[in-house]
Amino acid sequence: MKKHLREIAVxxxxxxxxxxxxxxxPAFFKPQQLISVLTAAAPVLLxxxxxxxxxxxxxxxxxxxxxxxxxxxxxxxxAARGWPMPLVALVAIVAGAFLGAxxxxxxxxxxxxxxxxxxxxxxxxxxxxxxxxxxxxxRDLPTTFQWFGMSQTGGQWLLLIIAALxxxxxxxxxxxxxxxxxxxxxxxxxxxxRLAGISPRIVTFLLFVLMGALTGLGALLGAIRFxxxxxxxxxxxxxxxxAAAVVGGVAxxxxxxxxxxxxxxxxxxxxxxxxxxxxxxxxxxxxAIQGAIILAAVAADRWSGGK
Amino acid sequence: MxxxxxxxxxxxxxxxxxxRVPAFLRQFSTILLLVIAIEITIFSNTASHFNTxxxxxxxxxxxxxxxxxxxxxxxxxxxxxxxxSVGSLLGLCAILFGKLWRDGHxxxxxxxxxxxxxxxxxxGLNALLVTRLRLPPLIVTLGSFSLxxxxxxxxxxxxxNFTGFPDSFLFLGQGYFLGTIPAQLPVFALxxxxxxxxxxxxxYGRAFRAIGFSPEGARFAGIPVERRLALAYILTGSVCGxxxxxYVAHVGQAKADAGTGxxxxxxxxxxxxxxxxxxxxxxxxxxxxxxxxxAILRNGLILSDLPAELAGILTGVLLLAVLVGExxxxxxxxxxxxxxxxxVAPLNPLNPPA
Amino acid sequence: MKRTLFFASLLATVLLTGCPKGxxxxxxxxxxxxxxxxxxxxxxxxxxxxxxxxxxxxxxxKQIGAKLLWGGPTEPDPAKQNEIVETWITRGVDVIAAAxxxxxxxxxxxxxxxxxxxxxxTWDSDAEPDAxxxxxxxxxxxxxxxxxxxxxxxxxxxxxEYAIITASLTAANMNEWQKNIAARNAEKYPDLKMVAxxxxxxxxxxxxxxxxxxxxxxxxxxxxxxxxxxxxxGAAEAVKQSGRTDVKVVGLGLPNENKRYVxxxxxxxxxxxxxxxxxxxxxxxxxxxxxxxxxxxVTTFKAGRLGxxxxxxxxxxxxKPFVFTKDNIDQFDF
Numbered sequence: 001m002k003k004h005l006r007e008i009a010v011x012x013x014x015x016x017x018x019x020x021x022x023x024x025x026p027a028f029f030k031p032q033q034l035i036s037v038l039t040a041a042a043p044v045l046l047x048x049x050x051x052x053x054x055x056x057x058x059x060x061x062x063x064x065x066x067x068x069x070x071x072x073x074x075x076x077x078x079a080a081r082g083w084p085m086p087l088v089a090l091v092a093i094v095a096g097a098f099l100g101a102x103x104x105x106x107x108x109x110x111x112x113x114x115x116x117x118x119x120x121x122x123x124x125x126x127x128x129x130x131x132x133x134x135x136x137x138x139r140d141l142p143t144t145f146q147w148f149g150m151s152q153t154g155g156q157w158l159l160l161i162i163a164a165l166x167x168x169x170x171x172x173x174x175x176x177x178x179x180x181x182x183x184x185x186x187x188x189x190x191x192x193x194r195l196a197g198i199s200p201r202i203v204t205f206l207l208f209v210l211m212g213a214l215t216g217l218g219a220l221l222g223a224i225r226f227x228x229x230x231x232x233x234x235x236x237x238x239x240x241x242x243a244a245a246v247v248g249g250v251a252x253x254x255x256x257x258x259x260x261x262x263x264x265x266x267x268x269x270x271x272x273x274x275x276x277x278x279x280x281x282x283x284x285x286x287x288a289i290q291g292a293i294i295l296a297a298v299a300a301d302r303w304s305g306g307k
Numbered sequence: 308m309x310x311x312x313x314x315x316x317x318x319x320x321x322x323x324x325x326x327r328v329p330a331f332l333r334q335f336s337t338i339l340l341l342v343i344a345i346e347i348t349i350f351s352n353t354a355s356h357f358n359t360x361x362x363x364x365x366x367x368x369x370x371x372x373x374x375x376x377x378x379x380x381x382x383x384x385x386x387x388x389x390x391x392s393v394g395s396l397l398g399l400c401a402i403l404f405g406k407l408w409r410d411g412h413x414x415x416x417x418x419x420x421x422x423x424x425x426x427x428x429x430x431g432l433n434a435l436l437v438t439r440l441r442l443p444p445l446i447v448t449l450g451s452f453s454l455x456x457x458x459x460x461x462x463x464x465x466x467x468n469f470t471g472f473p474d475s476f477l478f479l480g481q482g483y484f485l486g487t488i489p490a491q492l493p494v495f496a497l498x499x500x501x502x503x504x505x506x507x508x509x510x511y512g513r514a515f516r517a518i519g520f521s522p523e524g525a526r527f528a529g530i531p532v533e534r535r536l537a538l539a540y541i542l543t544g545s546v547c548g549x550x551x552x553x554y555v556a557h558v559g560q561a562k563a564d565a566g567t568g569x570x571x572x573x574x575x576x577x578x579x580x581x582x583x584x585x586x587x588x589x590x591x592x593x594x595x596x597x598x599x600x601x602a603i604l605r606n607g608l609i610l611s612d613l614p615a616e617l618a619g620i621l622t623g624v625l626l627l628a629v630l631v632g633e634x635x636x637x638x639x640x641x642x643x644x645x646x647x648x649x650x651v652a653p654l655n656p657l658n659p660p661a
Numbered sequence: 662m663k664r665t666l667f668f669a670s671l672l673a674t675v676l677l678t679g680c681p682k683g684x685x686x687x688x689x690x691x692x693x694x695x696x697x698x699x700x701x702x703x704x705x706x707x708x709x710x711x712x713x714x715x716x717x718x719x720x721x722x723k724q725i726g727a728k729l730l731w732g733g734p735t736e737p738d739p740a741k742q743n744e745i746v747e748t749w750i751t752r753g754v755d756v757i758a759a760a761x762x763x764x765x766x767x768x769x770x771x772x773x774x775x776x777x778x779x780x781x782x783t784w785d786s787d788a789e790p791d792a793x794x795x796x797x798x799x800x801x802x803x804x805x806x807x808x809x810x811x812x813x814x815x816x817x818x819x820x821x822e823y824a825i826i827t828a829s830l831t832a833a834n835m836n837e838w839q840k841n842i843a844a845r846n847a848e849k850y851p852d853l854k855m856v857a858x859x860x861x862x863x864x865x866x867x868x869x870x871x872x873x874x875x876x877x878x879x880x881x882x883x884x885x886x887x888x889x890x891x892x893x894x895g896a897a898e899a900v901k902q903s904g905r906t907d908v909k910v911v912g913l914g915l916p917n918e919n920k921r922y923v924x925x926x927x928x929x930x931x932x933x934x935x936x937x938x939x940x941x942x943x944x945x946x947x948x949x950x951x952x953x954x955x956x957x958x959v960t961t962f963k964a965g966r967l968g969x970x971x972x973x974x975x976x977x978x979x980x981k982p983f984v985f986t987k988d989n990i991d992q993f994d995f
Contacts, residue, residue, distance in 0.1 A: 025878060032903060033877040040870050060445070106627065110634045113584040115389070115445075116626065119571060124623030130707035130735055131616035137709065137865070137894075137918055152902055222866065226898055227921065230865040230891055232707070242449065252443040274874040283859050284465045284830050288457025294450035295436065302440045355752045362751045369744050465830020465860075470765040481769060558740045559769035564831045567738045609748040615706060615735050 006249035006301065010264040017271055025278035033274070039156050039225060041270040042163035043068075043218035044240055045263060049170055050211035051238075052245040052262045057187040057207050058254030059107060059114035063099075064215055064241055066125035068234030071096045071219035073129065076138035076229035079145045088145070092220035093213050099125070100212020101205070108205035122238070129231055138229040146227045159221050166217065171259045183207065188255035243290065244269050247297040269293070335581045338632060339596040342625070343603060350607030357610050361487070368489035370602040372397070372550045372557070373569050374595075375495065377576040378502045379546040381594045382539045384577050385506065387519040387586025388437065388444035390540065393547050393573060395455035396429045397566030400551035402459050405469025405561035415476045423548040429455060430544015434537040452570070459563040469561040480556025491553050498546065503591040511535060519586020575622060576601055579629055600625065697727040699947045700754040701940075702745060704762045704785065704834075706733045708863075709915060710890050710936060711760075713995035714785075717937030721944035724965060729944065730754065739763040739831075746770040750777055756951040758797075758943050760785035763833055768792035780950045784943040786834045790975065794950050794957075797943045799934040799979040802834075805913065806841020808982045810850065812911045812930040813884050820852040822881045826871060826896055826912075828863045828889035838888055838913075856882060861892050868895030876903050887912030893931060897922035916985050916993040923987045931985040936995060938967060939979060946977055 021028040028034075047064050054061050075092040079085070099121070106117045147155020174180035182203050185193040190200040223229050248265030250257030272293075273286055350357045367374075376393045383390050400422050407418040429451070436447040482490040506512035514535040517525040526532050555561045580597030582589025604625070605618045701718055703711035715731055722729035730749070734741030742762050747770050749757060757774055761767050761783055771781045771792035781788075784797040800808075813823055825842070827835045839858070846853055857875050861868035872885055872895065885900065885908065887893040893914030900908045901922070910928045915936075922928040942964045949955035955962060961969045962977050971978045985993070 027877050027880070030877050033874065036870060036873040036877075036902075040866075106631070110631060112630045112634055116574075116578050116584050116630060119574065120623040120626040120630075122623075123571070123575075124620050124627075127616040127619030127623070127735060131614060131620070133707075134712050135707045135709040136712060139917065226865070226869070228865075228894065228918070232864055232891070233866050235862065235864060239449070239453070243453075246446055246449075252446050273870070274878075277857065277859060277871065277874040278878040280857075280878075282461075282464065284460040285457065287453050288461050291450050291453030291455070291457050294453065295447070298442050298446050298450065299436065299440055302442060359751075365747065365751055369747060372740075460830060463831075466836050468763075468765070468831075468833075477769075481773070554740060557769075558743055558763075558766040560739075560763065560765040562739055562763065562766075562831055564737060564739060564829075568736045569738065605744075606748055609732060609745055610752045612730050612732075615732060615745070619735060 004258075004260075007258055007261040007264055009300065010248055010261060010268055010297065014264055014268045014271065017268070017275060021271075021275060021278060028274065028278050035156050035160075037270055037274055039159055039221075041266055042159055043222035044237065044244065044270065045163060045167060045266045046214045046218035046221070047237055048241040048244040048248075048262050048266050049167060049259055050214035051241045052248070052250045052257055052259060053170075053174075053183055054114075054207050054211050055187075055242070055245055055250050055252060056254060056257050057183050057204055058190070059204060059207070060242070060252075061103060061114065061118045061208065061211060062238045062242070063103060063118040063122035063125065064211075065234040065237035066122045066129065067096060067099045067212060067215050068219045068222070068237050069129050069231055070099060070125055071216040072223045072229050072233050073133065073138055073231050075220055075223055076141060076145075079141050080138060082142065085144050085148055089217075089220050092223075093216040096212040096214070096216020096219065097209050098212065100208045100210070100215070103212070104205040104208030107208065108201045133231040135231060137231070141227055141229075146224060148224055155224065159224070162217075163221060166214070167259065167263065174259060179203075184255055240269060243294050247294060249301070251301075265297075335633065335636075336593060336596060338629070339580065339593070339600060342600050342629075343596070346600065346603045346607060350603070350611060354607050354610030357607060362606070362610075364487065364489055364492070366602050366606045367492060367495070369606070370598060371489075371491045371495045372554045372566070373572045373576070374598050374602075375498055375546050375550040375553070376543075376569055376573040377594050377598050378499055378591065379543045380573045380577050381502065381580075381582060381589060381591055382506055382512070382515045383444075383543055384574075384582050384584060385512075385515040385519045385586055385589050386536055386539055387522070388536070388539070389448060389574065389584070390433065390444065390543050391448040391570050391574075392429070392433060392451040392455055393543060394566040394569035394571075395452050395459070396426060396544060396547040397551045397554060397569060398563055399429065399455045399459040400426050400548045401555050401561040401565040402463050402467070402469065402563055404551060404555060406462065408472070409469050415473060419476075419552055422552055423545050426548025426551070427541050427545040429547065430541040431537075433544070434540035437540060438533040438536050456563070456567075463563045465563060468563075469555075470559060472555065472559065477556050477559060480553050480558070491557070494549070494553065498549070499591070499595065506591050511538060515539060516587055519583075519588075521587075572601065575626055579626060581633070697725075697756070697948055697951050698730065698754045699727050699944055699951070700730040700732065700749045700757045701944065701947075702742065702757070702759040703731075703733040704742075704760045705737075706735050708890075709918075713915075713936040714760075714940035714943075716995075717940030717942075718944045719940075720937070721941045721948075721965065725945065725948050727944070727948055734762075739766050742767050743770040746774060750774050750779060754779060756780040756782065756947045758782045758784055758947040759788065759793075761788045761833075762786075764788055780947070782943065782947050782950055784939060786837070794975070795946060795955065796976050797939065797946050797979065798976045799936075799939045800982040801976075802837040802841050803844075804982055805932070806838050806843075807845045808932050808984065809838070809886060809888065809911065809913070810842050810845035812932065812984065813886055814850050814853060816884050816909045816911065816929060817853055819850060821883050822854050822856045822879065823884040823886055824857040824859070824872075824875045824879065824882050825855060826868050826885060826887045826889070826892040827858065827860050828892070829860045832889075835888060842886070842888075861889065861895065863889055863891055865891040865895035868892035869899045872896040872899035873903060876900070876905060876908060883908055885910045885912075887914065890914040890918070893928065894918045894922060897927045900927050901925070915995060916990050917995060919985070920990055923985065923990050926987075929986065931990065932982050933985065934979060934983050935993075941965065942967060942970065942977065942979055 051061055071092045074095045075088050078088045078091045103118055103121055106112050107114045182198045185198055186200045186203045193200055244265035245262050248261030356362055403425050404418050404422040407413045407421055433447055433451055436442050437444050479490050514530045518532055576597040577594050580593030608618050732745050768789040771788050775781055781793040782795045783793045787796045856879050859871040861871055885896045887896045893912035897910045911930045914931050919928055919931045945964050960972050962972050964970045
């Protein structure tokens with residue numbers, strides 16, 4: 001029980017918020033609203049899981065948002081060219097993996113500090129996208145794009161199922177596969193891991209590639225909710241994902257964190273904006289509340305005796 | 308000239324040490340000066356009116372706000388920390404300054420002093436969480452980054468903006484002494500000199516470096532780690548307040564979104580200047596050079612009629628190029644480190660690297 | 662010692678290579694030879710709205726043989742427009758035409774430009790009147806606010822609830838428009854109530870989620886007024902996915918992004934103006950001001966292929982806001 005204290009605490013905060021909503025604004029629980037919140041949160045969940053893994057391995061990635069935008073736009077362009085959806089999905093994932101590999105190569109290969117490398121790639125990719133598209137949407141997508149060509153409800157369920165499956169696979173892999181153990185090992189003490197025969201460089205590199213691929217998948221799931229792609233999509237995603245991971249118990253110092261906590265964190269933060277609408281609270285409090293939650297979560301961590 | 312086989316050198320061998328450390332340090336600032344020289348050469352040919360005293364003064368003038376943040380970020384990064392909240396704190400200080408002056412009816416100078424104190428308080432919040440609760444600075448300042456900006460938006464309801472400041476105040480941001488020297492230049496110079504002295508000539512600066520190199524080691528060496536860290540963050544906060552004053556004087560208005568994105572520019576300048584993000588390595592003149600590289604780049608691109616996006620792209624590429632170059636140089640001149648992402652510490656003859 | 666020598670020689674090299682050379686770039690203000698340099702600034706780059714303005718501007722630039730600079734901030738900080746203007750002052754341009762993001766802030770820089778002899782016009786949104794010579798006004802904030810409110814009233818009848826989606830709480834032009842919408846609301850439609858105002862940070866996806874939440878939280882809302890361009894298709898998509906056929910969307914947006922929803926009946930009215938014409942007129946007006954042909958006191962301005970435009974005081978009026986409906990939206994491609 002103590003081991004899962006953090007995840008339970010965050011889940012508890014989420015439940016509290018939901019209770020408040022149940023009393024003050026039960027309309028929040030209309031199936032349509034819930035599905036809207038869940039489908040919007042699914043891409044964030046995937047990105048947050050990816051960044052959580054990276055943080056557990058004692059790195060960080062703040063280029064997620066720009067990466068997300070590139071994957072979305074490239075997927076949209078592929079679809080506009082008439083490529084079949086499976087191929088479009090592949091484009092999104094491979095593009096993400098490729099960009100992630102750039103980060104990974106610089107960080108793991110050359111030993112450069114991850115925060116600065118991803119700062120540089122974030123700015124470069126974002127400005128390049130702005131220059132290229134000038135804000136123009138990717139339009140005229142075939143009907144097979146939105147909701148994978150299915151009905152809205154069908155597509156929404158498919159989206160959630162895909163996200164859930166990937167999430168569960170990640171949870172399983174992290175816990176039961178050797179590779180999962182390697183992530184924690186590298187994050188706790190890279191030198192010890194190396195002496196134990198694990199290559200921190202390879203693990204780190206692969207983590208960035210995986211993160212890129214997950215974000216690419218998230219970008220795809222985010223994009224198929226609509227009939228056109230906004231090149232500005234994903235702005236602020238790095239903040240959301242990292243905040244969710246941290247609130248969910250992933251320690252910035254590495255070596256600790258559980259994906260269930262990340263799920264709780266993502267859901268908690270995803271509910272804030274709609275909750276403000278339902279509770280008729282002025283929108284300008286959203287950012288202040290987010291900041292307060294992050295600080296409270298991390299401070300509470302300290303009080304409960306965590307590292 | 309220098310050998311790569313440092314393991315054959317004797318500990319305490321002065322000659323190899325002198326060749327290693329000075330060569331490496333010398334090379335880094337040199338790279339920056341080289342980059343600046345290249346920028347100046349290129350822009351002299353492509354940009355109109357680039358090569359004039361007036362323009363160089365303008366370059367400095369337009370970078371003062373970010374420059375102040377970068378200067379004061381240097382000690383923070385030296386300690387191995389980081390402060391992502393400086394841009395948001397600038398915005399919060401700006402609107403509180405406006406509010407104190409317009410709605411609180413305080414005279415401008417009094418509102419200004421209060422703003423400096425508010426900045427210090429903001430920095431104090433960061434300091435408290437970092438030192439008392441021992442939370443990682445990255446996360447603390449990520450939270451305060453949202454919190455400060457959020458408070459600024461909440462106070463102004465996003466909408467309010469403050470203008471109409473008296474000319475005597477606006478002179479700080481828009482005026483020129485003797486017709487050529489921008490008014491904020493002496494302020495910037497003072498702060499630059501002050502921070503340089505703090506970091507390079509006082510015990511505090513030594514403490515920052517020691518803490519960045521090894522917090523536990525610093526503690527055992529008798530350094531009051533918490534007090535020094537608090538100093539770094541509180542100083543950062545007050546200078547945010549100062550920067551916000553110059554910003555408001557320069558632009559002539561105070562809005563909640565002032566300073567958005569400045570933290571990343573400041574960090575870029577510091578890292579470009581050769582500081583290690585892990586702490587322990589870095590200097591103020593490096594930061595100034597890093598600032599110069601960025602400011603000249605932006606200015607030159609605009610004067611060459613090139614798009615602003617290019618500035619962002621080139622900044623990112625430059626940052627990577629510098630980092631890669633630095634890593635490559637380290638490998639050539641210092642014993643190869645096998646630890647992932649461990650910075651190579653300033654060499655101590657008593658402790659040869661592992 | 663070696664180090665100092667090294668630095669000193671490097672510094673000398675820097676200074677020598679930086680020797681003032683004759684500038685290679687062609688135009689400078691006042692140089693005979695007739696080619697003007699017009700510096701055009703959108704509110705920010707990376708905004709699709711300005712792509713069409715840019716095209717129109719380039720057309721005019723080619724027509725009169727002027728050199729056109731197109732520069733704007735990519736960062737959200739309000740001081741960034743100032744930085745570009747101040748650098749242009751150093752560069753030396755004949756006239757600056759700015760779409761203003763921050764009225765008071767940029768007026769500081771524009772006044773400085775005027776003092777140095779650079780002419781200033783504004784377009785799309787105005788600076789302070791003493792900071793510029795003329796405003797190319799495609800529609801006044803009053804016009805925009807009133808048209809939005811009137812179209813909303815057409816949909817709602819004269820009684821009902823609506824919500825507004827804006828870009829950000831700090832955007833100056835959004836706030837201007839909201840003020841005018843509210844004024845029109847109070848003046849002519851006392852039974853129409855705005856129950857929610859949410860920002861979407863200029864992101865279509867966020868406008869989508871905010872609209873969904875608003876619709877679910879306020880079942881009586883029958884109209885979404887989206888006043889920033891990504892929000893119009895975002896809100897419309899949200900309405901479509903909610904299945905609520907009784908809810909409509911009106912807004913300020915680009916025709917191409919909204920054609921689908923207009924034809925599907927979700928968005929009965931998209932309000933804008935011909936942005937290419939705006940860019941076109943701005944460049945012509947800027948050139949005319951720089952050459953001294955356009956002076957205060959005139960009542961008409963000949964804007965090339967657009968013919969004569971009305972000039973009211975220091976406002977060159979392009980016309981009223983244009984309403985795109987399913988009858989006319991297919992004629993436009995931007």
